[in-house]
Amino acid sequence: MEDLIQLTNKLQTVVSSISTHETLDLPQIVVVGSQSSGKSSVLETIVQRDFLPRGSGIVTRRPLVLQLITSRRSDATEYGEFLHTQDKKFFDFAEIRREIEGETSRLAGDNKGISRMPIHLRIYSPRVLTLTLVDLPGLTKVPIGDQPNDIEKQIRGLLMDYITKPNSIILAVTPANMDLVNSDSLKLARQVDPEGKRTIGVLTKLDLMDAGTNALDILTGRSYPLKLGFIGIVNRSQQDILTNKPMADALKAENDFFRQHPSYRAIATRCGTQYLAKQLNQILFSHIKDKLPELRTKLSSLVSQTQHELAQYGDPVLTTGTMHRGSLILRLLTKFANDFVAAIDGTSSEMSTKELCGGARIYYIFNNVFGNALIAIPPCANLTNSDIRTAIRNSTGPRPSLFVPEIAFDLLVKPQIKLLETPSLRCVELVYEELMKICHNSGDKELMRYPKLQAKLVEVVAELLRERLGPTSTYVESLIAIERAYINTNHPDFMGAAGAMSSLESESRKKKKHDSSGNTKRRLHRQPSMNSVSSAVRANGAFMIDDDNKSTTTTIDGISSPPRENGQGQHDSFLNYFFGGAGKAERPALNGSPDMPNGLSNHHHHQQQYAPPMSVTTLMETEIEKKMEQVTLQNGNGEETTYPVSDREEIETQLIRTLITNYFNIVRKNIQDLVPKSIMHLLVNHSRESVQNRLVTSLYKRELFDELLQEDEVMAMERSKCKQLLDVYKQAFDIVNTVV
Structure with missing residues (x-):
């Protein structure tokens, strides 16, 4: 049993050397209680020595990891060792108290503030059972003196850091002369351990309860059940402390109290500080034994992870030598x-x-x-x-x-x-x-x-x-x-004039049909009818298009145009006259598709042989309605001048807009x-x-x-820290593996 607890102590010491208690959850007993609950007296009675700081307000301002180790020889000298003082031994326990006070002030300051950095104290004595306890600051509600305004929040956060770890046993200290429902330590323990599986209750000051009352229901587990139960103890009084009453006398007085008390005499063997120490020793041993396989697995994983992390930093040996x-x-x-x-x-x-x-x-x-x-x-x-x-x-x-x-x-x-x-x-x-x-x-x-x-x-x-x-x-x-x-x-994707005209004509038909159904109102700006243009052409001349690319004869005003010399049919229509006066080779822009040559050039070519066709101007004047609208334009001087806008111009505008849209999309x-x-x-x-x-x-x-x-100094330090961490995990893994 002692070997197993000492093994955990070694682990704790090794791990604490680099402050990695956050990553490795070691089995330990955490002491929790409010101020003046008798928490410090419990620890001193277990050790049977006065060594903890005393005074008003918050006295414990840093976590104290207290490792008790049984000396085999009954005449062995008692002494203490601090982790931060290396191998120095403290034989005077008053000096141990002063060292705790000094080390607390060094990190937590003198203004009653707290620090999360623990103090590690190991005490060797033939009068103690091998045990590890963590003493935490007492819970407080109202800041006193120079204490920070959020002191309660700070302490509660520190306590939660320790008691939330699944491997921690919670030692909840509560004075018996107060109502149990108001116990801060039990409230806090219930938050993280609602079923009470890893909480052990300690009732102090049983001798100070009102006459005629007792805590028998609590100690027997009837009123507040905990799996690990409640243990009652009687602390030394303030007068005993001031007069330096020997610990042996205090323990004898405590035992006499329980044996002689009419309510507690039946359970006297299960009360007192000595019984508490034995129970804690047994509980810690069983807890460590249960958690050992899990701890071994955790350490193995940490070793692997840390090795991988160290590999990311590279080997410093490679930075020496030109070839390397x-x-x-x-x-x-x-x-x-x-x-x-x-x-x-x-x-x-x-x-x-x-x-x-x-x-x-x-x-x-x-x-x-x-x-x-x-x-x-x-x-x-x-x-x-x-x-x-x-x-x-x-x-x-x-x-x-x-x-x-x-x-x-x-x-x-x-x-x-x-x-x-x-x-x-x-x-x-x-x-x-x-x-x-x-x-x-x-x-x-x-x-x-x-x-x-x-x-x-x-x-x-x-x-x-x-x-x-x-x-x-x-x-x-x-x-x-x-x-x-x-x-x-x-x-090939450009619609050309023919496509644009066809698109506008199709749109015009749809709008006309829509207008005739009575579903739309008269448009403010009239769209000229493309059908009127087409009908005008058909009234004055005819055109035929051979889809099979054969010879075609086109007649306008009764004048026929012979086929081209290359055998390609001449495809004429009103579009040819409206959009161009030359052949495709001379005026390609705004022409129709490649298989619709311009007919006007053919007309010019034969104008001496045939009568001239009716002009476009005449067609426009006679067949298209001459309704006009006024549009405001800007002249060169910035003055506004109104120009009449004909239907022909409206058609031209719409055609140009359609062609721009089509070409822009391409x-x-x-x-x-x-x-x-x-x-x-x-x-x-x-x-x-x-x-x-x-x-x-x-x-x-x-x-x-x-x-x-040139290596970054911070990175070099990180690599060194990582290597140290790996060494610690390996050492801890070796320690755990010594247990069969």
């Missing part, structure tokens, strides 16, 4: 580069599960941030009907317009394409920022040992990324400039595809492929080894 230092730097460079690449590729083993990062974040930027930014741009942003009409009029010069001018379309669509530049460049910046974040997060704990090397690694990679940022941004700008340089209206789709590809090629892939070579070229130089491998 060179291989270490090369390994750290490679590890840093691999971590950087792995974060981009998404193969890192330490990837965050809380937020997107690395390659996944870049993907999110491409598809969500950049994609949504492009979609949010309206194709005709800041482009009013007035702007479009003004552009059409300005592009015709002094002559009236026979056809919708291509120059107006070019002038209007280019600024719209320019709107795509800002989000594209922002996309480059966001990816660059993410790569910089990856760079700063790369590396492990071993690299943190060498702050200068880590700083240099980050600096070199950051410089590489900055080098690539400029060319990438320039290239993305050029993508927008390329799109603006040539407005390709022959693009360009936007191209940019949404090309910008991420460009960034990946010029910035991301280039960086990930060249990062290791750049690091080795810049940093693998012998003249830099000494500077780069």
